[in-house]
Amino acid sequence: MKSTSLLILIVVLFSGCVKDVKPWEKETLAKNTMKESGINPIKKQFEEHIYFSKEASKGGSGVSGGGCGCN
């Protein structure tokens, strides 16, 4: 009984930390500064160009979508 109460207490206490981000709340996530490459997409392209040249491979990085939550 004590362990069950403890489990419930832990779940209730930590449930406040796991709020879903709704699609209409993604303004901050949609900013350029939230992208892996930061505000300069050329930097990422340049790094990828070096990586692909060294590894003789292409693709497989990144995800689709513009951060608007539509994909």
Next chain:
Amino acid sequence: MKHIIMSMLLIGSVYAYEKGDIISDNMAAHIGCNGEKVYVVDFFASWCGSCKKELPLISKANKNIDKSQVEIIGIDVDKNIQKGLAFQESLKADGKLNFRIINDPQNLIISEFAPIGMPTLYYIKNKTVVGVITGAVDDIDEQILQDIKKVK
């Protein structure tokens, strides 16, 4: 114990409007879609790239619809209302926004519709959701005109 865990999982889950759902009287009155027309309700925000792409196309479709039977309504969900208004004005200045807009900075309207992504477009007739398009569509103007013919 099982029931307690299930109840906790269900707390906070949002019910989204889907095809066939009837929207509440209060919401229908609030956004003005409680008439006899077919209403096309589009949710957008200034920070949503796909929405920016779609809005001029939706405005293009708005020029080709029978206003006595169909009305397009935009819901701007920008929390920063000044930013939202500036975005709308920039589009209007370029002739890319020609339908009625409702600002929803508190996100009360979109919270009730609870779409799974943005942009999302709802077709509403007799307070009933008769169609939903979630996500960006390249030729949304043609899609709207086709869908309106189906739901009218």
